[in-house]
Amino acid sequence: MKKTIAVRSLLVGAASALAAVSLFYSCAVPKTANLAAGDAAGKVYVPPGSYDQYYAFLSGGYNGQIGVYGLPSGRLLKFVSVFSQNPETGWGYNEESKPMLQTTYGFIPWDDTHHPELSQTDGVPDGRWLFINGNNTPRVARIDLTTFETTEILQIPNSAGGHASPFTTPNTKYIVSATRFSVPIPNNDVAIESYKKNFKGTLSFITADQPGKMDIAFQILLPGFNYDLGHAGKGPSDGWFFFTSYNSEQANEKLELNASQNDKDFIAAVNYRQAEQCIAQGKSRTAPAEYFHNVMDEKSHQARSEKKTSVTMLDPSSCPGMVYYLPTPKSPHGVDIDPSGEYIVAGGKLATVIPVHSFSKLQKAIADKQFDGDVDGIPVLKYSATIAGEVQKPGLGPLHTEFDGKGNAYTSMFISSEIVKWKLGTWEVLDRMPVYYSVGHLMIPGGDSKKPWGQYVLSLNKITKDRYLPTGPELSQSAQLIDISGDKMKMLLDFPTIGEPHYAQALPAALIKDKQLKYYKLSENTNVGVVHAEKEGGISRNGRRVDIKMAAIRSHFAPDNLEGVQVGDTVYFHVTNIEQDWDIVHGFAVLGAENSELIIAPGATRTLKWIPKATGVYPFYCTDFCSALHQEMQGYVRVSPAGSNTPLIANISKKAAAQISKNEKEHAQHSAAGGGR
Ligand code: K7E
Ligand code: CUA
Numbered sequence: 001m002k003k004t005i006a007v008r009s010l011l012v013g014a015a016s017a018l019a020a021v022s023l024f025y026s027c028a029v030p031k032t033a034n035l036a037a038g039d040a041a042g043k044v045y046v047p048p049g050s051y052d053q054y055y056a057f058l059s060g061g062y063n064g065q066i067g068v069y070g071l072p073s074g075r076l077l078k079f080v081s082v083f084s085q086n087p088e089t090g091w092g093y094n095e096e097s098k099p100m101l102q103t104t105y106g107f108i109p110w111d112d113t114h115h116p117e118l119s120q121t122d123g124v125p126d127g128r129w130l131f132i133n134g135n136n137t138p139r140v141a142r143i144d145l146t147t148f149e150t151t152e153i154l155q156i157p158n159s160a161g162g163h164a165s166p167f168t169t170p171n172t173k174y175i176v177s178a179t180r181f182s183v184p185i186p187n188n189d190v191a192i193e194s195y196k197k198n199f200k201g202t203l204s205f206i207t208a209d210q211p212g213k214m215d216i217a218f219q220i221l222l223p224g225f226n227y228d229l230g231h232a233g234k235g236p237s238d239g240w241f242f243f244t245s246y247n248s249e250q251a252n253e254k255l256e257l258n259a260s261q262n263d264k265d266f267i268a269a270v271n272y273r274q275a276e277q278c279i280a281q282g283k284s285r286t287a288p289a290e291y292f293h294n295v296m297d298e299k300s301h302q303a304r305s306e307k308k309t310s311v312t313m314l315d316p317s318s319c320p321g322m323v324y325y326l327p328t329p330k331s332p333h334g335v336d337i338d339p340s341g342e343y344i345v346a347g348g349k350l351a352t353v354i355p356v357h358s359f360s361k362l363q364k365a366i367a368d369k370q371f372d373g374d375v376d377g378i379p380v381l382k383y384s385a386t387i388a389g390e391v392q393k394p395g396l397g398p399l400h401t402e403f404d405g406k407g408n409a410y411t412s413m414f415i416s417s418e419i420v421k422w423k424l425g426t427w428e429v430l431d432r433m434p435v436y437y438s439v440g441h442l443m444i445p446g447g448d449s450k451k452p453w454g455q456y457v458l459s460l461n462k463i464t465k466d467r468y469l470p471t472g473p474e475l476s477q478s479a480q481l482i483d484i485s486g487d488k489m490k491m492l493l494d495f496p497t498i499g500e501p502h503y504a505q506a507l508p509a510a511l512i513k514d515k516q517l518k519y520y521k522l523s524e525n526t527n528v529g530v531v532h533a534e535k536e537g538g539i540s541r542n543g544r545r546v547d548i549k550m551a552a553i554r555s556h557f558a559p560d561n562l563e564g565v566q567v568g569d570t571v572y573f574h575v576t577n578i579e580q581d582w583d584i585v586h587g588f589a590v591l592g593a594e595n596s597e598l599i600i601a602p603g604a605t606r607t608l609k610w611i612p613k614a615t616g617v618y619p620f621y622c623t624d625f626c627s628a629l630h631q632e633m634q635g636y637v638r639v640s641p642a643g644s645n646t647p648l649i650a651n652i653s654k655k656a657a658a659q660i661s662k663n664e665k666e667h668a669q670h671s672a673a674g675g676g677r
Pocket of ligand 1: 114
């Protein structure tokens, strides 16, 4: 709890720098500075009909989704619905996907996503899956990169603020999640003042290499700091994971001031192989923990939720050699490991340098017991024993670092709004590029992996102020594409993003472009409401529940006229798109429905729940312009009073129905089989 003058003046310095930058925004910026001389347009131009070179996956931040953009053009290709309901796709509205958003807090239709992370093989993005974290209700999700659909969501128990997540180990054995907010574990009713005594942090290691089977492999219980970001070691540091923390002061109020007192906070260096060994030796315990695991079944297109009730918990005191603390200035944010696996780069939000630890020095410091005390039994290593170097005068507010694979590092500077290029090993600053404005993360395709594709860096900016046509008080965030193929950075392109792109990942399009699923096989569809052909459509009643099975095909629904529904029934429209053709998508919307439409990929089934409240005739129609006769793709459902005797009819006029029932009677009399519908 020391309050030094130096700390104060640094804080004031940062604050006044912030004010200066704010002023800077509104007037003096030469808006076309540092453009690649004349040829920038040509470098990002992707002619009509041609493909972008990279897929980039940008977190949507507080919209809870992922935006997929092409690079270098910056064209938006798709939104992947993850933790948020999305009316554009029906995600979280249709009955099939609702269980994906189930948590111990109930059905949560929203989250705040921060960090997309590609799966890796031998430390290189492999194009199998993309993971992303839910920050508010701690969760991790898996997105299948053949369908660009979320297929699995795991809730993280004993956690609050799943921010340091879901960074992967080099072969995707584990992804991780750490508590940003320490909380009582298990959470319970205690005085907030008892923070230092009762609040703890957890690090979760999540098995990730088997689709449909994500689970908490183990959790590590740590002192009650704020755990912020993480990255796995690779090469020589493979088997280790590094997490930044701030608030080593363990303040529980006015953190802005009270968590900025200590000159250094910590990076937690975790030997997860040691953790595995301790578990094998029976040194862990089973702790109660409630959490949901939700999986979308590929064949039935139906998500299922399973509630789990315990986790494997490791206490550092019962597993010596598992966790060490590396003192690191000053409320560090990002921690990034260079492609060789030797350097551990921290971003100290309020630091005046970029500190870089050395993994080999870390190993030696542990062997030589170069400790500087401990925190709750966790050894603290001497700063001088692990530090490899400091980048001097890098700029203000270093947050995150990516690498180009050619020995250079690029660090985002939030306060001074720039990207700074520096050299690994000599720590000298090589170049600076102003960005507009207040960059958070930055991203080089593969830039956190063993083999970066070091052609571009994308600056992910928080504030756009005067950069675009103004749109009221709230403006978009933005991305800026910078060419890093030469000695000097060249600004190429500026494009707005939907949502706040905290972090992003990208890979060469060639890795996944030809693996895309074009349609779901109808013959393999096992949804309870599926129809494989038009003639299987129909309506049935079971008490107050009515199930309508429908086929959608250019350009009609079958059946398309429905009667016998009553006010207060619970009606399920199960609509199957029976097309077996790429990109022929149908929609379904019914007048009076209280949630979204359905959007149905070829070969898939989606179900809309509807409780009609008043009698009448309600039209429904296809919402996705699918053919020249798309406007003809419609139908009606008649709603009669509760208890009425309107017969159940699907697609059949009364006259025809009467004729059919007459025929059926005759058939029955002749002991022949009746015609189905
Ligand atoms: Cu720096 Cu959430 Cu990764 Cu945003 S975090 S910037
Ligand atoms: Cu089907 Cu429009």
